[in-house]
Amino acid sequence: MSNQPEQSSIAGRLAGVHENIRSAAVAAERPEDAAELVAVSKTFPAEVIREALEAGQRVFGENRLQDAEGKWPGLREEYDDVELHMIGSIQTRKAKAIVGLFDVIQTVDREKLARALKKAMDEIGRCPVCYIQVNTGSEPQKGGVEPREADAFIRLCRDEIGLEVVGLMAIPPADQEPAPHFALLKKIAERNGLQKLSMGMSADYELAVRFGATSVRVGSAIFGARTPVAG
Numbered sequence: 001m002s003n004q005p006e007q008s009s010i011a012g013r014l015a016g017v018h019e020n021i022r023s024a025a026v027a028a029e030r031p032e033d034a035a036e037l038v039a040v041s042k043t044f045p046a047e048v049i050r051e052a053l054e055a056g057q058r059v060f061g062e063n064r065l066q067d068a069e070g071k072w073p074g075l076r077e078e079y080d081d082v083e084l085h086m087i088g089s090i091q092t093r094k095a096k097a098i099v100g101l102f103d104v105i106q107t108v109d110r111e112k113l114a115r116a117l118k119k120a121m122d123e124i125g126r127c128p129v130c131y132i133q134v135n136t137g138s139e140p141q142k143g144g145v146e147p148r149e150a151d152a153f154i155r156l157c158r159d160e161i162g163l164e165v166v167g168l169m170a171i172p173p174a175d176q177e178p179a180p181h182f183a184l185l186k187k188i189a190e191r192n193g194l195q196k197l198s199m200g201m202s203a204d205y206e207l208a209v210r211f212g213a214t215s216v217r218v219g220s221a222i223f224g225a226r227t228p229v230a231g
């Protein structure tokens with residue numbers, strides 16, 4: 001079963017998570033590199049992130065612009081092949097800064113934001129690829145489009161606004177079985193011809209890989225517990 005990361009180092013835990021992802025993919029008869037690891041480094045300082053970089057990790061996720069802006073421009077001077085994913089909710093007025101810093105935006109979930117991102121891309125001349133976030137559990141406090149509105153919103157972003165929409169992202173409700181949410185996200189992606197699925201976190205990334213995730217977003221299993229306030 002799971003290779004429970006007993007290792008005390010970030011490098012050791014990273015290796016364990018990568019191994020678990022490969023095993024889950026193979027168990028699901030997918031290629032062993034079918035799912036990539038987005039290491040969620042939110043709230044952790046640059047010197048902690050540097051340990052992951054030194055261990056070879058290059059794909060990272062952050063959920064707050066301000067937190068990311070304080071760390072990544074500097075780290076990128078040392079590691080120029082980093083791929084940075086925005087995985088948190090985005091204020092429309094910060095669209096330009098988001099487009100300037102991130103390579104992948106996983107949380108596009110409303111028309112006003114989609115249009116602001118596109119405008120910023122045209123202005124800066126930088127085009128991060130986008131995921132549409134789907135609120136599979138219809139939770140009022142959570143970002144994402146409603147599942148029944150997803151098809152129309154995907155078409156709007158892709159065909160009318162002109163974003164490069166590559167996939168879907170979801171965060172299942174914390175108090176429910178994640179499997180039906182993973183299955184729903186996959187179904188919506190398939191009927192819209194989208195290849196990428198960002199789903200699965202520390203507690204359920206192996207299950208997500210079995211359900212077709214192409215990216216898993218894992219934080220605490222690599223970096224340890226975060227302070228509660230940080231979300």
Ligand SMILES: *Cc1c(COP(=O)(O)O)cnc(C)c1O
Nearest residue numbers: 040063087201202217218219220
């Ligand atoms: C924090 C966060 C994660 C990682 O959560 P862990 O449980 O620490 O792995 C994944 N996705 C999103 C959107 C997050 O905000």
